[in-house]
Amino acid sequence: MLAFIAPFYNCSIRLPQLHDRTVLDSGSDTLVINSRLSESLGLKFDGKTIVGGAGEKTVEAGRATGVSFQLPGITVSGLTVTVLPLDDIEADAGRTVDGIIGYPLFSRYVVEIDFASHIVNLYEPKNYQYSGTGERIPITLEYNHPHAQAKISLSKGAAPIEAKLLIDTGAVSMAAILNTPFVESHQLLKIALKVLPVPVGQGMGGEVKLLIARAQAIQLGRFQFSPPVIGLFQDKKGFGASEDINGLIGNEILRRFKVIFDYSRQEMILEPNAQIADAYEYAMSGLRLRAEGKDFKTFKIYRIAKNSPAADAGLREGDIIEAIDDNAAGSLTLPQIYQMFKQENREYDLSIIRSKEKLQVKMKLWRLI
Template sequence: MKKSCYFLWILWLLSNLAFSQGKFYVQNDKETDKIKFQLVNNLVILPVEINGVTLSFLLDTGVSKPIVFNIFNISDSLKIKKTEKVFLRGLGEGEQIEAYKSEKNMFRVGDAINLNQDLYAIYNADLDFSSKLGFPVHGIIGFDLFKDLVVEINYAKQYLKLTNPSKYKYKVCRKCELLNLEFYNNKPFVAASIGKENAKIPVKLLIDTGGSDALWLFESDSLGIKSDKAFFNDFLGHGLSGSVYGKRSKLDRFTIGSFNLETTNVAYPDSLFIVYAKKHTSRNGSISGNILKRFNLVFDYKNAIVMLKKNKYFKEPFYYNKSGIELHHNGLRLVREQDDKIDLEKSSMLRNENASNSTRIILNPQYKLTLKPAYAVIELRENSAAYKAGLKINDIILTINGKPAHQFTLQQVMEKFYDDDGKQIKLRVDRKGIILNFNFKLESPLLN
């Protein structure tokens, strides 16, 4: 009897595995699973296992096939078989990125498994989002996960819930709203509107969980989509093909469904950097992490709908970087620290008892050298507070307001630059081996 039950269980497992080949399927009795993620700079970073190796992936509704990069030390373990060379194009000013397509890879996200997943592997060391976020990121995953499962993103509690579509049941939720999705090149678009003075302009926006900004709009005189008179030029972010620059401003109002957000951050990327994105002629821009995180979302690609519910972040004000500094993780540096574990009275020392003046030479001092993260200036906005104070690109931040920079994560350091107007910032930096001190006050860039 036991052998018979065991045999039936094997058949059930094999049938489910066979069914899941080429698609994601949640392999447990409840057919649903919850996965914790890290929210870093409004981006969802979650664990993804590829061919038995667990990596950190960015969840990006704006990407079709998974992309793997930053894998030089583990490429052999991943057992990625290169089948053909391809070229990928993303946002940014650079050229196409060389990649290799790989087939028949095993992907696991929690209990969701795909035994036959295609991916693109990039071996370009210059493409490194980890240094920009100060958090390890080895790849991007999007459409292939969303198309097979109902995906709930709970930004408030930082978990992802994956459910097989046949098992998902919508709960009665009076505070939730269902919106229709449209798809172009496997990317989800949603209708919204922007308010400028007394005008209400309808827009079609890409839902981009892979962007940390609030809202990007493509300027169009004919549609009335253009920046306010109060704006500033700025670095907007990194795409697959390089950096993106443009104008930043404020919107009087942004509306999605029945939800209204006031005084919203908005960016208008220069057309030079978004040529590829504008090939979808009816697209007016993107809605990204700084707005999306204000909702808990349920994506149901099979029925082409997304459900929104306000969460604890909804009423948070929108802030801009008031320093003008953008930092990245610039490797490690040796830092001399006091070692509290060492007792000076018990430490090794040499005594000269016969000398007229007793001398003690401490051979084991109460300090140690440790490797700590280094944060360097990668972008510096012209005429910003930091720019006028004398900061330069490649300066390494040693201390911020008297505290060692390495005591904070990159995100925590950057958050200090979003504080109130007039906040004093004191920086000690290493500029090519020369230690310099700078003081400046945060100031709103929209008042410049």
């Protein structure tokens, strides 16, 4: 059994001397280890590789073979591991990330992710029998990633568009994100949608270029999600520019279920939980923050969306948030701050530091999309 750390849904996989800070990511085709741990883990590199992902850049990474990881009663051996710095991902997540595990785990076990209780269970495929009432969704495995067919309705009265979407437990903030070629081929920017350029942070390939919009609905199996916040990639390179798939489904949908990945039977099973009817909201401040410092408690403004509450309040990139109302920044986590900034019409008193000067700023939130 693996315990999650919400809201990033991180499983406590224990590599030798590796702490419980590993991201469970169905969108990852390998085991990634943060390079700062390579020496303490005793990894010996036998080559290099080029790694990309969301964002337009690629990075050179080390490669080690013959690596094992262990769980209670389980050892997975003979793995090829990618080793690279995860500093930007840690700053975006607001916590330590020692590694990312995907296909090596999903391919060997039936992986049951209970988002409500933040628990993961692993089952041997040959002995697994599902007896619940969840919806069975066919999946295909391409490049070691799970994909499912979905229907997306962009505006009222418009015919739904069929899309092949990666099921991505590593994408946390939106219901779905559509790739640039799909956006262009269906001329989605010409549809009467309100779109907003937003600072969305870092992927494995660096900063991601993205617009957000509110669609009419997404249909996955018998489930319809309405009206979801979706992303429209603008990247010209990397994952977001891929023509092989149309986009991804993220945790803003998946968290509403117990999700069972069964690669051996090429299916995903969805059991609704108490979050199934939650509203679809996006952060209303227009801020993108980075968590810095040894304990990730220094919250620096990294990007500000134009015509947003943050811009209206006079906040600037580089400002450090020292307190929100009566809450010292050090008492909060980055996910908690983003959750606080999803409350429409809520006004906050922010204490900030700008070039060593302490300032007080009021910021009133409104729905951006």
